[in-house]
Amino acid sequence: MQKQVEYEGAVRTKYPEQVVIAIAKDKDGKANPVTLGWTMIVSGKPPMMAIAVASRHYSIETIRHSKCFTIAFPSAEMADMALFFGSRSGRDFDKLANCDCKTEPAKAIDSVLLCDAVANFECELESETAAGDHIIFVGKVVSSHTNTEPKKRLYTVAPGHKLGSAS
Amino acid sequence: MQKQVEYEGAVRTKYPEQVVIAIAKDKDGKANPVTLGWTMIVSGKPPMMAIAVASRHYSIETIRHSKCFTIAFPSAEMADMALFFGSRSGRDFDKLANCDCKTEPAKAIDSVLLCDAVANFECELESETAAGDHIIFVGKVVSSHTNTEPKKRLYTVAPGHKLGSAS
Numbered sequence: 001m002q003k004q005v006e007y008e009g010a011v012r013t014k015y016p017e018q019v020v021i022a023i024a025k026d027k028d029g030k031a032n033p034v035t036l037g038w039t040m041i042v043s044g045k046p047p048m049m050a051i052a053v054a055s056r057h058y059s060i061e062t063i064r065h066s067k068c069f070t071i072a073f074p075s076a077e078m079a080d081m082a083l084f085f086g087s088r089s090g091r092d093f094d095k096l097a098n099c100d101c102k103t104e105p106a107k108a109i110d111s112v113l114l115c116d117a118v119a120n121f122e123c124e125l126e127s128e129t130a131a132g133d134h135i136i137f138v139g140k141v142v143s144s145h146t147n148t149e150p151k152k153r154l155y156t157v158a159p160g161h162k163l164g165s166a167s
Numbered sequence: 168m169q170k171q172v173e174y175e176g177a178v179r180t181k182y183p184e185q186v187v188i189a190i191a192k193d194k195d196g197k198a199n200p201v202t203l204g205w206t207m208i209v210s211g212k213p214p215m216m217a218i219a220v221a222s223r224h225y226s227i228e229t230i231r232h233s234k235c236f237t238i239a240f241p242s243a244e245m246a247d248m249a250l251f252f253g254s255r256s257g258r259d260f261d262k263l264a265n266c267d268c269k270t271e272p273a274k275a276i277d278s279v280l281l282c283d284a285v286a287n288f289e290c291e292l293e294s295e296t297a298a299g300d301h302i303i304f305v306g307k308v309v310s311s312h313t314n315t316e317p318k319k320r321l322y323t324v325a326p327g328h329k330l331g332s333a334s
Contacts, residue, residue, distance in 0.1 A: 002271065002280050002287055002312040007214045010311035013240055013286045013320060014208070016183070016333050040207040041181070042219040043299025047174045050217070050303065052209040073180055104169065113169050119180045120169055129296045131305045132210025136217065138298045144177035145169040153180065157334075166183050166333045167324075 016155035016166040019082055022051050023111055024062035024069040030094055031103065031112045034059040035086030037156055039071065047141040049123060052134040058091040063137055067125045068109035072117040075151035076165035082154055083161060108143040118153050120145040183322035183333040186249055189218050190278055191229035191236040198270065198279045200262055201226040202253030204323055206238065214308040216290060219301040225258040230304055234292045235276035239284040242318035243332035249321055250328060275310040285320050287312040
């Protein structure tokens with residue numbers, strides 16, 4: 001049976017919620033990673049993925065500048081890194097230079113891949129749509145990569161940015 | 168270490184993937200449910216959610232007609248129903264009349280809620296954006312409901328529409 005409640009209460013039923021790390025280079029060539037829970041696949045042929053990024057975030061500028069971005073699926077071991085990327089702004093700070101995160105150049109776009117991620121998807125920017133306090137960016141996947149080791153994906157498993165594997 | 172692979176291989180690392188059931192009424196007043204894995208929250212204030220619906224699906228017509236839709240989080244017990252809603256077209260078929268699915272009227276929009284779902288979100292259509300072979304609909308959440316009993320959300324846990332709880 002359903003009971004009408006405030007949105008904030010109802011949305012707490014969403015967990016586990018997938019986590020991705022989106023990465024785009026800014027005008028100075030600095031690759032800027034941001035951790036996002038609001039993401040989905042949006043097309044099969046051609047493959048496309050979407051992310052929703054808070055309007056005030058520096059990542060908006062980097063994606064608009066690059067017109068491309070990486071979507072990495074972090075592994076469960078990358079929880080601390082995902083929290084770090086999600087809690088600092090890259091506006092005046094080089095997140096990748098200040099943590100122990102191995103990267104390698106992307107193959108088809110001007111971005112980087114996260115070496116320890118479960119998978120990386122290189123996306124060319126297709127569209128952006130304003131939606132409330134976020135902007136939805138849609139990217140066409142032009143190159144895909146997986147880890148050579150089997151890894152579990154990272155999820156938000158409970159409120160308060162509690163991260164872990166989903167199973 | 169990353170290895171470049173086909174997209175189809177890389178995207179198999181996405182599981183578990185959340186499942187929602189979106190419901191909109193068609194021009195004859197028939198509420199039409201469709202099961203979707205491609206969905207995300209897109210805004211906090213005001214709360215908004217997005218779904219990606221295959222361009223050829225009847226649901227496109229129903230959402231455009233109603234300009235509103237319900238997003239239900241099905242419970243793990245609703246796996247068979249979710250498969251049924253996802254495998255039949257509502258174009259010439261009344262899915263809700265042909266299954267044992269309890270519904271109740273939505274409160275703020277002209278749609279229905281699924282009584283046994285974990286939660287239901289009533290959404291007013293805000294925008295639509297074409298993305299490859301799908302259309303992204305963004306809805307503003309105007310009313311929210313949760314189940315009076317604790318329930319686990321339903322996820323796709325492996326390829327081939329294998330559904331279950333994520334933990």
